[in-house]
Amino acid sequence: MADTQALRPELYRDPVDASHFGVVEKPLSTWERIYNVAAVRKIFILVALAAIWELYARLLNNPLLFPTFTSTIEAFVQGLFGGGLLGKAWTSIKVLLMGYSAGIALAALLTVIAITSRIGTDFLETLTSMFNPLPAIALLPLALIWFGLGNGSLVFVLIHSVLWAVALNTHSGFLSVSNTMRMVGRNYGLRGLSYVGRILIPAAFPSILTGLKIGWAFAWRTLIAAELVFGVSSGSGGLGWFIYENKNQLEIPNVFAGLFTVIVIGLLVENVIFRTVEARTVRRWGMQS
């Protein structure tokens, strides 16, 4: 060891100036950049699916079973500008928002109770494990007896579909807030609700947002299904009723247009509203990549 150390001289060098090497950074080609945009790739998939649909429907040539993409779009546009599709969608969304916000309010109440005491935690855990697996739609017959034919029943099943998903995610989010962050909050003398609101909720926001997304998807599905089952409420039905009614009249393109609307609204909420909220919060804060 000592020998080799003596034999090898020490080296000192100056790093070369960056201007001497060829490529440091090179822009990607136009095609690579376009392909990197997720929206472009997804739109490509949608276009391909529409093309397959159109092709298959034309081959099948049976508009009663499977109308073409173009006739569905036609029915959709007609529905929008004269068939009352917009009004029906708005009826559905109004009920949905009522149920969704009531569900979130109850979930907030339950989780606050759950974090303040151990028995509260047990209460929430027992309730969620009992009711979370129970499909909301299974409660509909009961809701109809309790609240009659109307928005009351719908809101009831919607609350059931939102409440447990949001409460479960919020609670597990609170539990996973790091001990250091809790100690920081207490160091500031924060206690009770101001501690929950100013430390726990923002710290658990990624989980809460996941809960809100799951709750939204559950609620939207439940609502359309519930409308299909009992249809008209107080004179004007929602989207589910629109689908059901048109099926009875064998207006199959309209049925497809109704389903299409359900999908479009679902996509919009997921990709516009929730995506924006995510970009402004958890992504900006580096809590989710």
Add this chain to the structure above:
Amino acid sequence: MATDPLLDVRGVTLQYKTKDHLVTATYRVDFHVFRSDRFVVLGPSGCGKSTLLKAVGGYLNPVEGEIRLKGHEVTRPGPDRMMVFQEFDQLLPWKTVKENVMFALTATGKLAGRSAENKALEYIAKVKLSKFADSFPHTLSGGMKQRVAIARGMAMEPDILLMDEPFAALDALTRRKMQDELLQLWDDTHFTVLFVTHSIPEAIKIGSRILLLSPHPGQVKAEINSLPRQESDGDEAKALEQKIHTMLFADEVEEEAEHSHG
């Protein structure tokens, strides 16, 4: 000394529960911290030094003895004892650097609005992070995050700043730089700091007075003066380091010897 101590820790025994044990972390620990002390608690891992700091922070109440800050008994966490933790996630990720420092000021009701902002910016400038005032914590390096945490603690101008191995998770080069910067900050404002570490050189460099704790459970082994600042690199420092090392690890050698005989 004629003046009363700022922090008076008297006969403090601390216990905490794990899932299946009741652990005694420290046993009848006494020490006094005076204004503008750089008081270092030094000991091997398992000597309860972090637990002791948490007790001073008010997160844990002693089962025996008492902790008094300016004569008042410490019973719960509060902004008169700002903590700087070892973990990088002590900054709130949803707030920018400036907002993190401001939040401490506004949440405690110490300052509001423009004056809170000015105070925050003043201390961010002291830790040389003015350029990053509007950055979110996740974009900062570990050392920068710790500097923000120090700025946040100092901006509150607490009676005592509690630091729980704040540089332990940093790489060696950054750690040295941070130690120098902390001393520069101290030259500036002469704040009182209670600093926990397991590194002997760090204790000698940072501390003006050093409390040595023995492990399992932590008991006071010695309370000694550190060297003057300019001598913290020389031969005297080496000798002091050796002396501390012998004191801390003498028991361990004996124990090992006993084990090998038994």
